[in-house]
């Protein structure tokens with residue numbers, strides 16, 4: 001298949017890429033741009049491990065073709081750092097003892113940031129709904145929910 005030339009905006013940086021149009025955004029983020037924070041879990045939109053922001057909306061990057069992400073503003077968990085410091089959501093989750101494994105945590109952080117951007121004072125139910133697409137097989141959600149609700153107070 002002929003490669004497509006795309007310009008991808010990720011974490012504020014423009015990347016010119018020649019890629020197979022069948023490749024997913026997740027694949028390109030991890031293998032071309034070396035951004036390893038979004039993970040491949042289910043590869044079918046069910047687990048949230050690959051969540052990134054596309055124009056401020058959380059999306060499963062395993063279901064987005066990289067060619068379709070061109071022209072949109074993509075933010076990965078790496079792009080949430082502020083002046084080299086963890087994002088307040090990351091700090092709050094750490095402070096509440098809610099850090100989980102490297103597979104599910106980045107996606108949960110991205111979904112939580114998207115929620116707080118749209119709804120700065122979420123209820124527990126709002127947070128649970130926002131991270132409903134982020135599966136943790138260990139079901140350790142409570143401390144994360146508390147951390148995000150606390151942050152909005």
Ligand code: FES
Pocket residue numbers: 039040041042043044045046047048049050051060061062063
């Ligand atoms: S790897 Fe994308 S939703 Fe599971």
Ligand code: FES
Pocket residue numbers: 100101102103104105135136137138139140
């Ligand atoms: S702690 Fe990551 S899947 Fe449970």
